[in-house]
Amino acid sequence: MSRRVVLAGNVIADVVIEIPALPERGGDVVGTRTETTAGGGFNTLTAARRLGTEAVYAGLHGTGPHGDLVRAALAAEDIGTLLPARADLDTGFTVALVDSGGERTFVTSFGAEAALTAADVAAVRDRLRPDDLVQLSGYGLALPGNGPLLSGLTAALPAGSILCLDPGPLVADIPESVLAPVLARTDWLSTNAREARIMTGHADPGTAAAALGQRVASGAGVLVRADKDGCWLAAPGEPPVHVPGFPVTAVDSNGAGDAHVGAFLALLGRGLDPLTAARGANAAAACAVTRRGPATAPDRTELAAFLAGDPLADRLA
Numbered sequence: 001m002s003r004r005v006v007l008a009g010n011v012i013a014d015v016v017i018e019i020p021a022l023p024e025r026g027g028d029v030v031g032t033r034t035e036t037t038a039g040g041g042f043n044t045l046t047a048a049r050r051l052g053t054e055a056v057y058a059g060l061h062g063t064g065p066h067g068d069l070v071r072a073a074l075a076a077e078d079i080g081t082l083l084p085a086r087a088d089l090d091t092g093f094t095v096a097l098v099d100s101g102g103e104r105t106f107v108t109s110f111g112a113e114a115a116l117t118a119a120d121v122a123a124v125r126d127r128l129r130p131d132d133l134v135q136l137s138g139y140g141l142a143l144p145g146n147g148p149l150l151s152g153l154t155a156a157l158p159a160g161s162i163l164c165l166d167p168g169p170l171v172a173d174i175p176e177s178v179l180a181p182v183l184a185r186t187d188w189l190s191t192n193a194r195e196a197r198i199m200t201g202h203a204d205p206g207t208a209a210a211a212l213g214q215r216v217a218s219g220a221g222v223l224v225r226a227d228k229d230g231c232w233l234a235a236p237g238e239p240p241v242h243v244p245g246f247p248v249t250a251v252d253s254n255g256a257g258d259a260h261v262g263a264f265l266a267l268l269g270r271g272l273d274p275l276t277a278a279r280g281a282n283a284a285a286a287c288a289v290t291r292r293g294p295a296t297a298p299d300r301t302e303l304a305a306f307l308a309g310d311p312l313a314d315r316l317a
Contacts, residue, residue, distance in 0.1 A: 003162075003269035004129060005048040005055045005262065006082070007041045008150060009137035010113040011074070013066040013093040014039030014294055021099050037294050038073035039094060040113075043255040044135055044166075045079050047262025047284060047297035053269055055262075056080040058124045059140075062112030064090025077295075082127045083120055086112040104254070116146045121153050130160040133265045136182065138168030138195075147178040154185040162268075164188040166261050171195050186216050188268075190223040190261050205232045209240035221274060223281075225260055227253070230282045235274045243278045246286035246306075252293065259288040259297040267316070276315050283307055 017031040041059070049055040057074055061067045063085050070091050074081065092111030096104050128134070134157060141147045154163055165186045167174070183189070189212055191199065196208035199215070205224040209232040212222045222234040230245030263284035267277035280303070287306045288296040298306060300316070307313035 002053045002266070002271075003131045003133050005045065005053055005135060005265050005269065006058050006128065006132045007045050007056070007135045007137075008058045008124065008153065009041040009044075009135065009140045010059050010092075010110075011038060011042045011045070011057055011061065011070050012040040012091055012108075012111070012113060013037070013069055014096060015093055016096045016098060016294075018098045019100075022097060022105060036069065036093075038070050039255075039294050040139070041135070041137060041258070042070070042073060043258035043295045043297070044262040044265075045074070046077050046295045047259040047288075048266040048269075049077050049079055049262075050297055050299040051263060051266040051270075051284075051303070052300055053266040054080075056082055058082040058127075058134075060086055060112045060114075060116060060120060062086045062090040062092075063088075064111075066091040066093050067112065082124055086115065089115060110143070114143050114146055116149050118149060121149045125153060125156050128158050128161060130158040132158070132161045133269050134161055134163050135261065135265060136163060136165050138166065138171050138174055141178050141182065142168075142170040142173045147174065151178045151181050154182050157185065162187045164190060164261065164265055166190050166257070167195050167199065169195065172198050183216050186220055188221050188223065188264075189216050190225065190264065192225045192257055193227070196224045205229075206240045206242065208232075209234045213240075223260075223264065223278060225257055225285075227256070228286075231260070231278055233274060233278045241275070243275065243282060245282050248286045248290050250289040252291065252296070253289050255294050255296060256285045256289050260285040262297060263303075272315065276312065279312055280316055283310075283312065 018033040023029040089112035200211035202208040224232040234240040264281035287298040
């Protein structure tokens with residue numbers, strides 16, 4: 001039996017606008033294509049759910065067009081929710097401006113998901129199971145209101161549950177008073193190379209993984225994602241090892257890190273050892289970047305086809 005993946009983070013709307021180039025200050029530019037989809041932690045939940053793992057969203061969602069879009073997207077992927085919709089706020093959104101060179105520029109406006117209360121956190125805590133895999137993002141920890149509440153939640157997680165922290169691009173903005181208790185409870189820390197460098201000062205992913213191992217509790221593991229180079233895995237009590245990636249022609253890297261985290265948790269929750277789960281996560285992320293879109297993680301059949309001829313395919317089955 002697999003364990004449930006629970007996202008204690010944010011699912012928001014992504015408004016993606018493709019443009020020839022960014023306008024000058026005070027100027028304007030006509031977009032060539034626009035798409036609005038569910039984003040944020042939705043990508044992580046989707047990656048886990050598509051591999052056959054039960055997944056639920058433990059964050060807030062609002063009442064309005066963006067909240068409706070988020071709930072519809074969650075329902076379409078058979079992902080449940082733990083909290084009811086907020087009647088007074090809509091879900092927030094990110095505007096992603098994508099220029100002709102593929103560079104993305106973001107502007108985020110938070111909504112209901114950023115308005116957690118102590119009662120909301122207590123309701124989530126009461127609905128958690130002892131064998132849950134709880135995913136926490138640094139986006140929530142960086143918010144002035146949500147951060148302390150989510151940090152407090154980690155200390156109250158059921159015994160036996162596994163906490164995975166993805167510090168995210170705003171890791172430098174998380175107060176140490178919020179981050180330190182989370183790191184002390186974290187079972188798996190999954191970062192990209194940039195975030196690992198910010199947290200340790202080391203540009204080399206392997207060196208950064210070793211340094212991060214000193215910041216988490218004894219018995220915790222560390223993953224440093226290195227894009228096409230795969231990842232560095234420091235399993236609990238072991239030195240970092242390089243887990244090679246899978247060579248592909250990438251067409252859209254958006255959401256690759258989320259696909260990696262979601263797949264790793266799903267495979268870990270199905271009883272695979274960390275090294276095999278990390279290889280599977282590398283494969284899921286590689287498969288995801290060969291497709292355009294925000295939530296492109298493969299399902300089990302697609303991942304098996306991607307891995308055809310690789311011994312890992314039999315392990316994943």
